[in-house]
Every structure is written in C-alpha cells, then in structure tokens.
Amino acid sequence: MRQLWAIARRETRAFLGSVQGPVIGAGFLVLTGLFYYLFVxxxxxxxxxxxxxxRPVFLNLHAGIFHKLYGDxxxxxxxxxxxxxxxxxxxEYRSRRYDLLASWPVxxxxxxxxxxxxxxxxxxxxxxxxxxxxxxxxxxxxxxxxVVAPAWQPMLTSLLGLLLLAGTIAAxxxxxxxxxxxxxGAYFLGFAISLGLFLVGQLEPYLPGALGVVVHELALDQHxxxxxxxxxxxxxxxxxxxxxxxxxxxASAGLAGRRLSAGRRTRPWLTVAVxxxxxxxxxxxxxxxxxxxxxxxxxxxxLAPQTEQVLExxxxxxxxxxxxxxxAFYQSIDGARQSARALLESFADASARIEFELLxxxxxxxxxxxxxxxxxxxxxxxxxxxxRVLLEPGEGQLASAVYRVATDTRPVVxxxxxxxxxxxxxxxxxxxxxxxxxxxxAGYEVRPLVLADRRVLPxxxxxxxxxxxxxxxxxxxxxxxxxxxxxxxxxxCFFGPDTPASVQRxxxxxxxxxxxxxxxxxxxxxxxxxxxxxxxxxxxxxxDHPAVEPMQAITxxxxxxxxxxxxxxxxxxxxxxxxxxxxxxxxxxxxxxHRYSGxxxxxxxxxxxxxxxxxVAMRIAPxxxxxxxxxxxxxVVIGSSAFVTNANLGLYGNxxxxxNLVGWLAxxxxxxxxRGRRTSYQPLLLDDGTKEWLGWxxxxxxxxxxxxxxxxxVQYRQWRH
Numbered sequence: 001m002r003q004l005w006a007i008a009r010r011e012t013r014a015f016l017g018s019v020q021g022p023v024i025g026a027g028f029l030v031l032t033g034l035f036y037y038l039f040v041x042x043x044x045x046x047x048x049x050x051x052x053x054x055r056p057v058f059l060n061l062h063a064g065i066f067h068k069l070y071g072d073x074x075x076x077x078x079x080x081x082x083x084x085x086x087x088x089x090x091x092e093y094r095s096r097r098y099d100l101l102a103s104w105p106v107x108x109x110x111x112x113x114x115x116x117x118x119x120x121x122x123x124x125x126x127x128x129x130x131x132x133x134x135x136x137x138x139x140x141x142x143x144x145x146x147v148v149a150p151a152w153q154p155m156l157t158s159l160l161g162l163l164l165l166a167g168t169i170a171a172x173x174x175x176x177x178x179x180x181x182x183x184x185g186a187y188f189l190g191f192a193i194s195l196g197l198f199l200v201g202q203l204e205p206y207l208p209g210a211l212g213v214v215v216h217e218l219a220l221d222q223h224x225x226x227x228x229x230x231x232x233x234x235x236x237x238x239x240x241x242x243x244x245x246x247x248x249x250x251a252s253a254g255l256a257g258r259r260l261s262a263g264r265r266t267r268p269w270l271t272v273a274v275x276x277x278x279x280x281x282x283x284x285x286x287x288x289x290x291x292x293x294x295x296x297x298x299x300x301x302x303l304a305p306q307t308e309q310v311l312e313x314x315x316x317x318x319x320x321x322x323x324x325x326x327x328a329f330y331q332s333i334d335g336a337r338q339s340a341r342a343l344l345e346s347f348a349d350a351s352a353r354i355e356f357e358l359l360x361x362x363x364x365x366x367x368x369x370x371x372x373x374x375x376x377x378x379x380x381x382x383x384x385x386x387x388r389v390l391l392e393p394g395e396g397q398l399a400s401a402v403y404r405v406a407t408d409t410r411p412v413v414x415x416x417x418x419x420x421x422x423x424x425x426x427x428x429x430x431x432x433x434x435x436x437x438x439x440x441x442a443g444y445e446v447r448p449l450v451l452a453d454r455r456v457l458p459x460x461x462x463x464x465x466x467x468x469x470x471x472x473x474x475x476x477x478x479x480x481x482x483x484x485x486x487x488x489x490x491x492x493c494f495f496g497p498d499t500p501a502s503v504q505r506x507x508x509x510x511x512x513x514x515x516x517x518x519x520x521x522x523x524x525x526x527x528x529x530x531x532x533x534x535x536x537x538x539x540x541x542x543x544d545h546p547a548v549e550p551m552q553a554i555t556x557x558x559x560x561x562x563x564x565x566x567x568x569x570x571x572x573x574x575x576x577x578x579x580x581x582x583x584x585x586x587x588x589x590x591x592x593x594h595r596y597s598g599x600x601x602x603x604x605x606x607x608x609x610x611x612x613x614x615x616v617a618m619r620i621a622p623x624x625x626x627x628x629x630x631x632x633x634x635x636v637v638i639g640s641s642a643f644v645t646n647a648n649l650g651l652y653g654n655x656x657x658x659x660n661l662v663g664w665l666a667x668x669x670x671x672x673x674x675r676g677r678r679t680s681y682q683p684l685l686l687d688d689g690t691k692e693w694l695g696w697x698x699x700x701x702x703x704x705x706x707x708x709x710x711x712x713x714v715q716y717r718q719w720r721h
Contacts, residue, residue, distance in 0.1 A: 003106050007114025011088065012121045016710075017717050024083070026707030028076060028126050033698040035072045036133045039065045040140075040684070040698075041691060047683035060680035061137060061150040063300070067228050070158045073130070074221055077123070077166050078198060082190035084122055085173030088115040089255065090186040108256035108268075112248055116167075116174050123166035127159050132702050140684060140694070148682040153295035154230025161227020164240035165220065169194045171247030178254035194220070197243075205332035205360035217283070225338065230296035238286040242279030249275040290349050298680050303346050305550065306656075306671070307399040311351040313670035314406040324406050326356040326398075327380040329373050332363070336377060336392070343395060347402070354402065381405050397441040403671070404443040411462035411666045413439055414449035419500075420470030422645050424448065429647035432467060438655055439662065442671070451477040457484050463665050467494040468641030472502040482509055485620050485633035490665035496641035497562040497595065510618050511567045511574045512637050518595040519561040519614065520602075521586040533600065535559045536614070536640075541581035545617050546672055547636075547657075547664040548579045554653040558640040560596075563588050563612040573621035580615030580638065588612060614639035617664070634665045 015021050043064040050059060089111075134155050141148040173190035180186045201219025204212040216222060220243075223236040253268035294302040303311075314324065326344060330337040337358070344356040361368040361376055371380050377392040383405040390401055404410055415424050415436070424436040424446060436446045449457075449464065451473070457464070457480060464484065485491060495503060497518050504514045521536050536558045542548040561582070588608045594600040602609070620633035638661075642648055649655055663671035686694070 004110050004114050004117070007106075007111060008117035008121065011115050011118030015084070015118065015122055016125070017714055019711070019714060022707045022710035022714060024080065025126060025129065025710055026703045028080060029129055029703035029706055030699060031076055032069070032073060032130055033133070033700075033703055036065070036069050037695050037698045039068050040137070040686075040694060044684050044686045044691070047685055051683055051685065058680060059682050059684075060298075060300070061141070061148060061682045061684065062154045062230065062296070063680070065137065066134070066150065066155060066158060069133070070162060070228050071221075071224075073162060074165060074198075074224055077162070077169055078194050079191065080126075081119065081123065081166055081169040082173045082176070082187045082194065085115075085119050085170050085177055085190060086183045086187040087177070088119065088174055089177040089251075090181050090183050109248070109252040112174055112178065112251040112255055116170055116248060116251075119170035119174065120163070120167050123170065124163060127162055127166075129706055131155075131159075133698065136694075136698065137684075140686065140690070141682075143690070144683070144685050146683070148684060150682075151230070151297050153297065157230050157232055157295050158228050160232070161224050161236070164227075164237065164244075165224050168197075168220065168240050168244045168247065171244040171251070172197075175247050175251035175254060178251040202332070205363050217287075225342075226301070229301050230294065231301045232293045232295065234289075234291040235283070235286045238282050242283055245275050246272070246279055292349065300680070301342070303350060304395060304399075307347075307395055308350060309672075310399045310403045310670060311347065311354070314403060315351045315353055321353065321406070322384045324351075324354050324381065324383045324402050326354065326402070327367070327371060327382075328356065328358050329361045329368055329371075329376060329378045329380075330358060331376050332360045334376065340377075340379075343398065347398070353406070383408075400441060400443040400671075409443075409668075411444050411668070412458075412460045413444045413446050413463045413465060413662070413666075414458065414461050415446060416449050416451070416464055416466040416469075418450045418452060419473050420468070422467045422641070427646065429645065430642075431646050432644055432649075434646045434649045434655075435467075435644045435658065438649065438659060442659055442662075444662070444666075451480060454480065456480070457489070461489065463490045463492065463662065465492045465494075465644075465662075467644050468496060469500060469503055472500040475502070478502065478506045482506070485510070485635055486622060488622065488632050490634040490667075491636070492661055492665055493635070493637045494641045494644055495562070495637060495639060496560050499562075499641075507637055508567050509571060510620060510635055511570050511576070512616055512618065512635075513565040513567050514639070515563045515565060515588060517562055517588040517590050517608075519563060519582050519586055519610070519612070520589045520600045521583055521610075534561075534596070536561045536582050536586065538580060538582075541583060541611060543577055543579040543581065543613075543615075545577065545579040545664075546669060547617060547660045550660065550672055551653055551657055554656070556653045556657050557648065557651050558614070558638070559642045559648060560640060561614045562639040563608070563614050564616055564637060564639050565613075574618055576616055576618030576635075578613035578615065579617050579636075580613065582610040582612050582614060584609075584611050586610035586612070617661075634667075636661050636665060 043059075043061070046064070047059060134150060134152070137150050141150070169190075172193045173186075176190035176193065177186040180189055197218065197220040200215050201222050204216045207215060217239070223239045226233045226236055249272045253272050256268040294300070326347070328340050328344060330340050341358055344358065348354045348356055359367055361373060368374075372389075373380070375391065379390045379393050379398065381388045381390065381398070381401040386405040386408055388401045388405055390397060393401065415421075415432070417423065422430060422432040424432045427433050439446050449461075461484070464481070466481075481491065493507070495507070495514060497516055499514055499516070504516070507514060518534055519536050520533050522533050537555055538558070539553060539555045542551055558580075563582070564578070587602045587610060589595050589600045590606050591600070591603065615638045616636070618635040618637075620635060622632050643654065644658055649658060660672050663669070
C-alpha cells in the first residue's frame with residue numbers, strides 16, 4: 001500500500017505543483033461559473049413570472065440550477081479528464097523513464113491504480129471548488145423574500161455521482177495512456193472511448209428488444225441522472241465501479257504486456273476477461289435487486305405513498321395473475337422521454353408484476369399501429385384482455401390505470417344535479433370540473449344524475465355525490481336517496497351553511513344534524529395556510545377513520561363551514577363517528593349579521609367554542625334489520641359545499657382527502673393514501689444590480705481568485721526548491 005500511495009502522491013503533487021494546474025482549474029471554473037450564471041438568471045426570471053401570476057408552481061433550487069449545472073459538468077469532464085490522464089503513462093514512455101520503472105519490484109496494477117488515484121484526486125479538487133456556487137446560492141437566498149436555501153443532500157449526491165463518473169473516464173484515460181506512447185494519441189483515444197460511452201445510449205430507440213436495453217445500460221450519462229437529481233441507486237454505483245474496474249484492468253494488461261515477451265502478452269488479458277465477467281454479473285444482480293435512496297428533502301424522485309400502496313395491493317393477488325404490461329410511446333428526441341423512463345422503472349422496481357417497454361413511434365410504427373396509437377406520449381396499460389390508454393399520464397393517473405386493469409374494476413360515480421348543485425361541466429371557480437377530472441384520473445366513471453321522474457337509481461350506481469344543493473328537493477327524491485343507502489349504496493354529501501331545510505331533515509334520518517352556522521377560526525395556523533377567518537384549516541383535527549388516517553399532519557382547507565351534531569333521538573341501524581374537527585380557538589358564529597361578512601366576535605353561550613365536528617362518516621344497516629351496522633350503506637357528510645369546487649380542490653391536501661373519502665365509500669381501501677408529495681416552492685427574486693454582481697463573481701471573480709491563489713502557491717513552492 002505504501003508503494004500505491006507513494007505513486008498517487010507523486011503524481012498529484014506533480015499536477016498541483018505545475019503551471020498547468022491553475023490554468024486548467026481556472027478554465028474549468030470559468031465554464032462552470034458561466035453556465036451557473038445563466039441557469040440562475042433563468043431561474044430568477046421563472047420565479048418572477050410565477051410570483052406575478054399568483055399561481056405557485058414547482059420551483060426547486062437544486063432541480064432548477066444544480067441539476068442542470070452538473071449535467072454540463074459531465075461534458076466538461078469528457079474533455080478534461082483525458083487531458084489529465086494522457087501523460088500519466090505515455091509520458092513515461094516518451095521520457096524513457098519506463099525502462100527504469102520496469103526494473104522496480106512494483107506490479108503493473110499498482111502503477112496503474114496509483115496514477116488513476118492521482119487523476120481522481122485532481123477531479124475531486126475541481127469538484128470541491130464548484131461548491132462555492134452552492135454557497136453563493138445560499139447567500140442569494142438569504143436576501144430574497146421569502147428566504148430560500150438549496151438542499152445540501154442532493155448536492156452531495158451530485159458530487160458523488162460526478163466523482164464516480166470522473167473515475168470511470170479517468171480509468172479509460174489511463175488505459176489509453178498505457179496503450180499509446182504519444183500523449184496526443186492517448187488523449188484522442190481516451191476521449192473517443194468516453195464519448196462513445198456517452199453517446200451509445202442514443203442508439204437505444206433504433207435497436208430492437210434486449211439490444212436496446214443493453215446500450216441503454218452502457219450509456220455513461222444515463223447513470224448520472226439519478227445522482228444529479230439527489231438519488232443514489234445501486235445500479236448506477238455498480239455500473240461506474242464495474243466500468244472503472246474494467247478500464248483499470250485493461251490499463252494493467254497493456255502496461256504489463258510491455259514487460260513480457262510477445263508470446264506471453266495474452267496472459268494479462270485473461271484477467272481483463274475475468275473482471276468483465278464479474279462486472280457484468282454484479283450489474284445483472286443490481287438490475288434484479290436494485291437498492292434506491294432518495295435524498296431530496298421532498299422525496300421528489302420517489303413514488304408517492306398511495307402509489308406504493310396500490311402496487312403492493314396488485315402484488316398480493318394470486319401468484320398466477322397475468323402481468324401488467326405498460327407500453328409507452330415517446331419519441332427519442334422528446335425531452336419527456338427520460339422522465340417517463342424513470343417513472344416506469346420506479347413502477348417496475350416496486351412490483352415484479354409490472355413489465356414496461358419504451359418505444360419510439362417513429363422507429364417502431366408497426367407497434368404504434370397495432371396498439372392504435374396516433375399521438376406521441378401515449379401510454380397503453382393492459383392486463384390480459386383489459387386495456388386502458390392514457391395521454392402523458394402523471395404518477396397518480398398511471399397508478400390508477402394499473403390498479404384498474406389489474407383488478408378489473410371501474411366504479412361508476414353519479415353526480416347529483418337539478419337542485420343548484422356545483423356542475424361537473426362548469427370550469428369557473430364555482431364548478432366541479434377538477435373534481436370530475438380527479439375522479440376520472442383515479443379510474444372512476446363519472447356521470448351526471450337528475451332524479452326527476454326516476455323511481456329507482458341506476459342499477460350500476462356505486463356511489464352518488466351530492467355537492468351544495470340550493471333548492472329543496474321533492475320528498476320523492478329524498479326517499480329515493482334514503483332507500484339507496486338502506487339498500488347498500490354509498491353517498492358523499494357536501495352541505496354548507498344555508499342548506500335547504502328539507503335536506504337538513506333528510507340527514508337527520510341518519511343521525512346527522514346540521515347547525516346552519518358558520519365557523520370562524522382566527523388562528524395563526526389558518527393565517528400561515530393563507531386562508532381567511534371563515535375558512536377552516538385542518539392539520540391535526542382528523543378523527544379515527546381509514547379515510548383520514550393518511551392525512552395526519554397534512555393541511556386541508558374548508559371555506560364556509562357549518563358544524564354537524566348527532567341527532568338527539570338516534571335512528572337504529574346507523575353508526576359512525578366524526579372525522580373532521582375545527583381547531584380549539586375556533587367558534588361557531590350564529591349572529592346573522594356577521595356570519596358571512598364583517599368582523600365576527602365570540603359571544604357565548606350562543607356561539608359554541610371549538611373544537612367542533614364538521615365531517616362525519618356513517619354506516620347504515622339494511623332496512624330490514626335494527627342491529628348495529630357493520631356492512632351495508634356508507635354515508636359521508638362534510639359541512640362545506642365549496643370544498644369540492646374548482647376554487648378549493650387543488651389547495652394543499654384537499655384533493656387527496658376528497659379521493660380518500662370516495663375510495664372509502666366505494667370500499668376500495670387499497671386506494672386510501674397520499675397521491676402526491678409536498679411541492680417545492682423556492683422562488684429566487686433578484687434585482688438587476690444583484691444579477692450583474694453575480695455574473696462578475698461567478699464567471700470571473702471566483703475562477704480568478706482560485707487561479708491566482710493556486711498559481712501563487714506553485715511559484716512559492718518552486719522558489720522554496
């Protein structure tokens with residue numbers, strides 16, 4: 001080991017102590033700083049546009065700046081690392097020092113490994129220097145409003161990935177240097193090998209089946225994408241280590257061959273063959289048993305909890321169940337192709353029952369025609385003879401499609417109309433098109449329902465949603481809905497204040513009384529959630545129920561809420577409990593003059609203090625039994641009709657809660673969960689003066705400081721000697 005470290009130390013000092021060291025370092029930082037500045041400017045402009053629009057979208061400092069920046073550093077290393085390694089062995093040949101080195105009792109692999117470690121150390125020095133831009137971004141985030149800071153965890157994974165990638169390029173650069181005595185030739189050979197590994201993945205769309213998978217797995221840049229995003233994947237780690245080991249084995253064989261006679265030079269290459277076999281075997285093991293760790297604070301690149309739950313549910317079915325096949329048609333030049341691949345790989349990793357194939361409709365037109373695909377970004381999900389076609393699906397939509405085709409279920413949801421309810425075809429703020437779209441994405445079939453002239457509900461009705469009636473229904477309609485519940489049906493009711501009196505009396509049939517008040521919550525929690533006095537924000541006020549259990553510590557908001565109370569004289573065969581409560585500092589405003597406007601005040605005993613229930617879930621026994629209900633109909637009543645409207649469904653966890661309620665009512669407990677994750681919102685607002693200062697500091701200031709300090713140390717060292 002002392003010989004190994006002595007070789008590495010000598011080569012590292014030779015590079016750091018030469019004039020070319022500060023020149024290469026400063027040039028590398030100038031390029032990195034230039035791209036950093038461009039990405040920060042673009043991110044700041046996007047942040048300003050987002051703030052002006054008033055609609056927060058995904059903004060993440062690492063994803064918007066450093067993910068892109070380190071992707072360009074990969075290209076820099078393609079050119080830089082062969083330049084560093086080209087002299088490590090070929091320089092020994094040209095200077096005639098190799099004959100002296102060959103006489104030393106040092107095996108070839110130690111010479112190769114020591115020189116490779118020196119190249120890796122040089123790459124590490126350059127990468128550490130780029131951390132200045134991370135610190136600079138943190139300083140910029142402190143002067144903005146709101147204050148933002150980049151996450152350090154994905155920063156470290158990016159640096160780890162770059163170090164592994166640089167080690168791989170350096171290994172093949174050393175191999176080129178061992179093969180060719182001319183430094184220029186060694187550079188071009190090392191660069192050609194690295195560039196070939198970088199570009200080989202572009203052939204995937206044009207190669208059939210397994211051959212396309214092989215070239216994808218060989219692509220140098222593809223295995224860095226996870227690291228750049230903040231994910232450490234065992235497949236990527238094994239790939240870089242295996243390819244590095246093969247490169248070092250080739251270099252050792254080439255160097256050792258120079259010491260041997262012509263007839264014995266093939267022996268070292270047997271070691272190369274063994275290393276290749278071991279590397280391929282380990283990569284196959286990693287592909288079959290991948291280990292993955294997402295280090296982003298928001299778990300941006302992990303499947304949502306509800307998706308994992310869905311995949312576990314289909315995995316637990318009969319062992320002879322057919323596989324779920326996913327065919328994704330994306331063009332090879334489409335920027336969304338890589339994101340689609342990452343999502344499909346995550347699904348396949350989570351469930352052995354899922355198989356996927358990524359196809360280019362331009363190069364595989366016969367497959368596109370066979371599947372009836374005419375638009376790119378189309379995804380076909382099928383299981384047996386069941387099939388669903390999706391257009392550019394997100395994670396939740398794809399998970400729902402997988403669940404539906406795997407379980408052969410698609411419940412029918414009827415949306416009750418005719419009494420002034422929110423309409424599922426109205427795209428304005430008071431409409432419910434977002435709710436209808438969410439139900440459709442979750443695999444439900446949504447249909448309108450008007451009760452006029454009906455004696456029975458549709459036979460295929462699995463669930464009825466009644467949101468915000470403003471007119472009194474006729475008694476026959478109410479009796480029809482009650483009979484539907486008694487016969488085992490399910491209903492979700494969203495009734496706010498001023499619900500018609502007949503509807504209030506109807507809910508009393510199921511032991512639910514409506515108070516017709518308006519809840520007021522002047523809490524700091526509500527203020528932080530961006531809501532006004534008459535909007536209830538729930539974070540901890542969830543009851544003990546499967547539909548709200550996944551929502552713990554997740555905020556949901558409810559505008560214009562009325563409280564619900566149990567009926568004094570309980571109806572037999574109806575059981576349930578409250579699932580939503582207001583906060584302890586809230587109260588029920590009963591003053592008609594201040595219920596909807598003005599400044600309300602708490603006036604006991606008329607106004608009741610919180611916490612108060614405003615959501616209940618009930619089980620209803622069949623009409624011919626008076627026993628406690630453990631099966632039969634299901635009913636959910638929420639004291640806010642605006643909760644499911646377009647203005648509110650997309651806020652915080654509202655969509656997840658609404659779909660959880662529907663999932664419980666449809667008796668699909670496998671679908672209860674959180675379908676998304678906390679979305680990053682890190683706007684970086686910079687004025688023109690700050691941008692100008694940033695440009696000088698990142699493109700010239702820091703590279704000049706590093707280069708001059710490095711050059712000064714070199715001169716001082718030479719003066720000392």
